[in-house]
Amino acid sequence: MARLVLLIAWGLALTGPAFGERGRLLATGGIAHLDGGAGGGIVPMALLAGYASDDQYGGTVSATRTDVDDYRLNTFSAAFNWHNRIELSASRQVFNLGTLGRQVGTGALDLQVNTVGVKVRLAGDVLYTEMPQVSLGAVYRRHHDFDIPELVGAREDSGTDAYLAATKVFLAGWLEQRWLVNAAVRNSSANHAGLVGFGGDRESGRSTLLEGTLGWFASDALLIGTEYRQKPDNLTALDEDNWRDVFIAWFPDKQWSLAAAAVDLGDIGPLEDQRGVYLSLTGSF
Amino acid sequence: MRILAAVFLVLAIAACQSHSTLYQQLGGADGVDSLVTRFMERIGSDPRIAARFADTDPARFHRLLSAQICSISNGGCVYDGDSMAQVHAGMDIRPAEFNALVEDLISAMNDEGLPQAVQNQLLARLAPMQGDIVGH
Ligand code: HEM
Numbered sequence: 040m041a042r043l044v045l046l047i048a049w050g051l052a053l054t055g056p057a058f059g060e061r062g063r064l065l066a067t068g069g070i071a072h073l074d075g076g077a078g079g080g081i082v083p084m085a086l087l088a089g090y091a092s093d094d095q096y097g098g099t100v101s102a103t104r105t106d107v108d109d110y111r112l113n114t115f116s117a118a119f120n121w122h123n124r125i126e127l128s129a130s131r132q133v134f135n136l137g138t139l140g141r142q143v144g145t146g147a148l149d150l151q152v153n154t155v156g157v158k159v160r161l162a163g164d165v166l167y168t169e170m171p172q173v174s175l176g177a178v179y180r181r182h183h184d185f186d187i188p189e190l191v192g193a194r195e196d197s198g199t200d201a202y203l204a205a206t207k208v209f210l211a212g213w214l215e216q217r218w219l220v221n222a223a224v225r226n227s228s229a230n231h232a233g234l235v236g237f238g239g240d241r242e243s244g245r246s247t248l249l250e251g252t253l254g255w256f257a258s259d260a261l262l263i264g265t266e267y268r269q270k271p272d273n274l275t276a277l278d279e280d281n282w283r284d285v286f287i288a289w290f291p292d293k294q295w296s297l298a299a300a301a302v303d304l305g306d307i308g309p310l311e312d313q314r315g316v317y318l319s320l321t322g323s324f
Numbered sequence: 325m326r327i328l329a330a331v332f333l334v335l336a337i338a339a340c341q342s343h344s345t346l347y348q349q350l351g352g353a354d355g356v357d358s359l360v361t362r363f364m365e366r367i368g369s370d371p372r373i374a375a376r377f378a379d380t381d382p383a384r385f386h387r388l389l390s391a392q393i394c395s396i397s398n399g400g401c402v403y404d405g406d407s408m409a410q411v412h413a414g415m416d417i418r419p420a421e422f423n424a425l426v427e428d429l430i431s432a433m434n435d436e437g438l439p440q441a442v443q444n445q446l447l448a449r450l451a452p453m454q455g456d457i458v459g460h
Contacts, residue, residue: 062420064427092420123419167454211448215441258440259430 061293061323062092063123065259067165067208070288070298071101071321073232074154074178075116075128078204080105080300080317081232081282082250082266084221085174085206087126087160088118089323090293096121099323107304107315109138112234126176128156134234136187138310151183152233163205171207171220178202180233191276191308193236194243200227208256219254219264230273231307232282239273246271262288266300280305284317296321346449347399349442356399360390362435366428373424376415396449409456422458426450 069086072078077086080103091097098119105112116130132152140148158176165172178200182188185196204223212218228237228245238244248271254264268282286300300317307313350356364386368374377385394401405411426447433443 060420062418062423064423092418092423094418095420164454167451169452209448210451211441211444215444217440217444 060092060095061090061097062095063090064166065293066256066262066288066290066296068099068120068296068323070286070296071099071103071116071118071319072128073103073105073112073114073116073130073132074156075099075101075114075118075130076126076156076158076176076178077118079221079252079254079264079266079284079286079288080298080319081268081284081302082221082252083158083176083202083204083223083225084252085160085163085172085204086165087120087123087158087174088128089120091120092123094122097324099321101319101321103317103319105302105315105317107302107307107313109310110304110307110313111135111137124160126156126158128154128158128178130154130156132234139308142309148187149184150187150234152180153183154178154180154233163207165206165208166210171205173203173205176202176204178233180229180237182236185236188230188236191235192240192274193230194238195228196236198228198233198237200225200229200233202226202250206252217256219252219256219262221252221254223250224248225250227271228273230271231277231279232268232270235274235277240275242271242273246273260290262286262290264288277308278306280307286317294323296323345399346397346442346445347394350393350397350438350446351436352399353394355436356390356393356397359432359436359438360386360393362432363389363429366432367425370424370428373421373428376417376421393446397446407456408453409460412457413460416460417458419454419458422454 068089069077069084072083077088078084088099089097100117103114113133114130118126118128120126134150136148156178158174160174163170163172181197202223202225206221209218225248226245230236248269250268252266254262256262265285270279270281272279282304284300284302286298288298290296298319302315302317304313388405391401392403395403
């Protein structure tokens with residue numbers, strides 16, 4: 040599967056301009072969110088994936104690996120952008136409960152989650168309007184392996200997040216530098232970003248959560264920044280904390296981008312202080 | 325983290341030292357002149373938009389664009405051409421064409437060796453014109 044997606048990404052990227060004309064400026068497609076749409080890695084943005092402008096279409100294919108002390112997450116995702124207006128995305132996420140799996144005697148367990156998402160740009164342009172670019176998005180997730188989430192108290196094996204995101208690049212902001220500011224508000228019942236089912240014993244319903252990104256463009260092609268994602272805490276058996284990271288995203292051209300981050304996921308259940316790295320490769324077409 | 329702090333200290337010091345106008349940072353009259361020349365070369369060899377300028381008088385375009393850049397960069401010039409909305413009316417310029425032109429400008433600024441902070445400021449002053457130029 041992993042190899043397949045990478046091959047597709049490679050093929051799409053090589054077919055180049057025949058596929059998409061990439062009429063937007065470098066880096067304005069952001070990097071792949073874990074769910075496949077445009078964002079930073081853990082916080083969505085109002086940007087739409089790829090480089091399609093108002094009368095073009097395009098998209099991205101991404102592979103991401105997140106490795107923290109006791110867990111690992113592999114994500115393969117794709118996004119399609121129609122006219123820089125609508126973004127459709129899908130991802131397959133494999134959550135590896137290394138240490139915890141061994142502790143409960145199931146071995147290094149993999150939980151698979153599939154997602155589909157849609158995002159609509161409502162107003163504004165990240166570069167050209169005084170107001171930020173504003174988009175509304177939804178992501179539906181479904182578990183393929185619900186036994187463990189159910190065991191720790193998750194109520195549903197599928198759920199939908201809705202979010203509103205506003206993103207703006209200040210071309211010559213503070214200190215005459217180029218800054219990216221992004222804020223999102225999410226309504227969700229997902230446990231651990233949807234990796235451990237939906238709803239729990241502490242809180243069975245939905246929560247409203249705040250997320251944000253601050254980035255500095257070291258050059259047109261290099262974005263350095265930080266993300267923060269507020270999380271609910273629905274499960275007694277598997278506590279969760281807010282997530283944060285510090286990332287660097289490199290856009291050597293409009294076909295490829297590479298992002299790396301130092302992530303801090305806090306406590307995940309009994310396993311405390313989950314820190315590690317995130318690496319993501321995206322091909323755009 | 326300490327590296328980031330150091331970077332911003334350097335940026336802050338650099339920003340405090342530049343009391344000059346953007347026009348001066350662009351190299352004054354000579355700098356703008358040669359920037360616009362390079363920019364026009366870039367546009368002329370850009371297959372995405374070159375055809376748009378097939379019937380344009382290069383000397384007039386050079387003069388008016390230089391005056392406009394001088395004016396928005398506090399160089400003391402008065403741009404006496406028509407407004408951006410008037411000039412580009414009826415052309416139905418696509419957002420992708422506008423972005424192509426911005427990429428050509430960035431290439432020209434790189435050719436001229438202009439620092440990132442100077443490039444940022446010129447781009448920031450041109451960006452709000454997008455709405456007047458595109459789609460009319
Ligand atoms: C920030 C971006 C832009 C600025 C500051 C700008 C500025 C100007 C100026 C000062 C003139 C000369 C006015 C005159 O001849 O009376 C001009 C003319 C022209 N512009 Fe733009 N322009 C921009 C974007 C574009 C784009 C994206 C296109 C198309 C791809 C375009 C196409 C033209 C053409 C074809 C003319 C010549 C009109 C003629 O010959 O009568 N411009 N522009």
